[in-house]
Amino acid sequence: MTLTPLVLPADADAATWSVFLAERAGGELARAQRTAEELRAIAPGDDAALTVWNEIGIALGNASAVTSLLAQVHPDAGVRQQAEDLSQEISRVWTDLLLDVAVYERLAAVDADGLDERLGDGAQRVLADALRSYRRSGIDADEPTRERLRAISERLTDLGQAFGRTIRDGAGETRVPASALEGLPADYVEAHPVQEDGTVVIGTGYPDTNPFLTFSLDRDARHAVHATFLDLGWPGNDAVLAEMLRLRQEQAELLGYASWPDFDAEVKMIGTGSAIAEFIDQITADATPAAERDRDVLLARARQDHPDLHTLDVTDARFYSEVVRREQYEVDAQEVRSYFTFAKVRQGLLDLTGRLFGLTYTDVPDAPVWHEEVSVHDVWLDGERLGRIHLDLHPREGKYNHAAQFDLVPGVAGVQLPEGVLVCNFGRGRMEHSEVTTLFHEFGHLMHHILAGRHRWVRFSGVATEWDFVEAPSQMLEEWAWDAGVLQTFATDDDGTPIPVELVARMRSADEFGQGCYARTQMYYASVSYRFHAELPADQTARLRELSAQYAIFDALPDTHFHCGFGHLSGYTSAYYTYMWSLVIAKDLFSAFDPDDLFAPEVATRYRDTVLAAGGSKDAADLVADFLGRPYDSAAFRRWLTSS
Structure with a gap:
């Protein structure tokens, strides 16, 4: 059977999109509820329960994807609100499903022994994951506790939307x-x-x-x-965050965990909440010598202009980092910027990922989209259409104002093509190199979603690994944005002259200059994420200041409230550490590539098939071991951290 992409409304009118949203999300939600009824009616012990469970997952995944996306990108505020309302309803259905004793009993009655032989590879893993989800939802609790857990889940959905909305709309x-x-x-x-x-x-x-x-x-x-x-999100999000933290803690305690970080870490590579704290402190210690050395260089340069300075705040550090790179490393960001025109960068990214992963992209200029600046491309491998990507890369009013990859359709073998959306906020002309690396990073998530979209079990589809691994493939793709040979294929000035190899080398040296400071900054963010959830501070701003003094290498700006605009506190909760955790793995993954030939087909194809295309079908550590031929380690990361 030939699969075709999801048909979006051809009419840009908000009313048309509203109808589409109601039909797509509402229809899939109703299908999920009907299918849940079928599951309850299955005889105990029948393997069909797992197949029907998969059908429910497909329907709810479809509904959740379209609402999550349109709530963040549709130009019409009414459509965005409708999508948020539907997202809340979908969340309620998921919560009810995971507290449904009858559904749980049908799944628990399935015999795990020999299940892969009966239903196909991965069936036993899907069953174990489903039963774990039920345990973590509170299925074994008494009815009053389950009702409280249901209420907490619904309220957390509301709070998460409010937190993100305040950031998005608070420009x-x-x-x-x-x-x-x-x-x-x-x-x-x-x-x-x-x-x-x-x-x-x-x-x-x-x-x-x-x-x-x-x-x-x-x-x-x-x-x-x-x-x-x-101060994005201040003051409104201060109270929203406080309630969110309290409810997460209550949820964890009702489920038998000492804290939210312990509950959250259980399903991640790191395992426990205390391990998060240990990881943050270890990286902080490892990064401090390089960070302090580079900080002193920046301070000395800043004092040439401001002799009375004794410390650097984050604003001065950002400015003088550029000054030092320009003066001591001969890297002028404005010169660098002259080689990165948005249209060339976007096409260059498509060309290089096509070459790297053996893919072909075809433009779909007549495809319906929610905004005229969105471009659409079909993705092909060996003559087979793998899926479709949508690139929504420029800012506009009411749009998600960071950078992220969103699902539109989760891919399922023989059922539906994967579709993903890149949502960023780049200018339409020149780009800074940091923006180029951001685009590469987010595109890595998009590749993961598309290449892992051919599994029978929707649970394995796309970026479905442990959450502290999902950034690793994206972080590794950033390496191609630092290779002179790669950059010269698309980074050209107005005369068509490619970016000089010598300039790229100096850019690398300048970037290495700040690695220790970068790591300390990341650990500050990670400490806010972890400590806020572990401690529930009564005065969030005061605790923010204390954590800045302990972990950040530069002073915070007085009277600012970073935590209210820190969107990751909603989605990543206590697990912002995952960016650095996955960077350790990304550096190890990249060590398998030949720096003199980043497009060597054997290693690139092996990486594509063993890591990206595998999706969530194995534990992340096993995926990495399949690719590297050994367990991952931190040697490459530590070399990078101390290389400046």
Whole structure:
């Protein structure tokens, strides 16, 4: 059977999309509920219970994907709200399902012995995962406890949406003197006209904030812009987060765990909440010598301009990191920027991933989309259409304002093609190299989703591994954005001259200069994620300051409230450590590639098939061992951390 992509509305009208959303999400939700009834009616011990369970997962996955996406990207506020409302209903159905004793009993009665032989590879793993999910939902608790767990789950869904909505819709702006544009690239200056009062408006979107903090020569203006950015979500999200933390802790205790981090870590590679704290402190200790050395270099340079400085805050550190790279490493970010035009970078990324993974992309210019700037591409392997990707890469009002990959359709072999969406907020002209690496990173998630979209069991589809591994493939793909040979295929200036090899080498050296500082900053974020959940601080802002002093290498900006705009506290909860944990693995994965030939087909194909295409069909540690031929270790990461 030839599978075809999901048909989206051809009419851009909000009413048409509203009907589509109701039919797609509502229809799949109703299908899931009907299928659950079928499962309850199955005779105890019948293997068919697991097959029907898979059908429920497909339906709920379809409903959840489309609502989660459109709640973040659709231009119409009414459609976004409708999607959020439907997401809440889907969450309630999932919660009810995982507290449904009759469904659980049908699954628990399936004989696990020989199940793979009877139903096919992976069946026993799917069953074990389902039974674990039921245990972690509280299926063994008494009825009052199950009812409380149900209420907590529904409230946490509401709070998570409110937390994200406040960040998404809370875009701010800072008015600074027109003179503050001194040092900014010409295209940036042109895009920020002077207002009648002599000021220019700097928004909180990345295309506005990032270049300003990097290049503006006006220190006061930089601090003002950064303070506005760090206060996204303040004050509303302070109370939202506090309630979210309390309810997660209550949920964990009702399920028999000492803390939310213990509950959350159980299904991750790291295993326990205490191991998270140990990991954070270990990375902090490992990174400190390099971080302090590089911090002192930045401070010495900053004091040439400001002799009274005794410490560096995060705003000054960002600016002087660029100054040091320019002066000591001969890397001028504006020069680098001249080689990265958005359209060329996007096409170059498609070309290189096609070459690396043996894929072919075909543009689908007439495909219906939710916004005219979204591009659509079908993905092919050996003449077979694997799936479809949608690239929504520029900012607009009401849109998700960070960078992430969203599912549109979870792939299932013989049932439906995987479709994924890249949602970013890049400018339409020049890109900074850091934005290029971000695009590569997020595209890695998209590749994972598409290549792992051919499993029979939806539980294995896409980015379905342990959560502290999911970033590793994306982090590894960033390595291709640092290779001169790769960059020269698409990074060219206005005259068509490729980026010089010598410049890329200097960019690498400049990037290595700040690795220790980067690691300490990441551990600060990870400590906020973990400690807030482990401690439930009464004064979140005060605890934020303490954690900054303990883990961050640079001073926090006074009177700012980073935690209220830290979106990962909603989705990643206590597990932000996973970015660094997975980076350890990513560096080890990359060590298998030949740095002189990053496109060597044998290793690239083996990586594609053993790690990416496998999805969640094995534990992450086993996937890595299949690829490397050994268990992963931290040797490559430690070499990287101390290489500057």
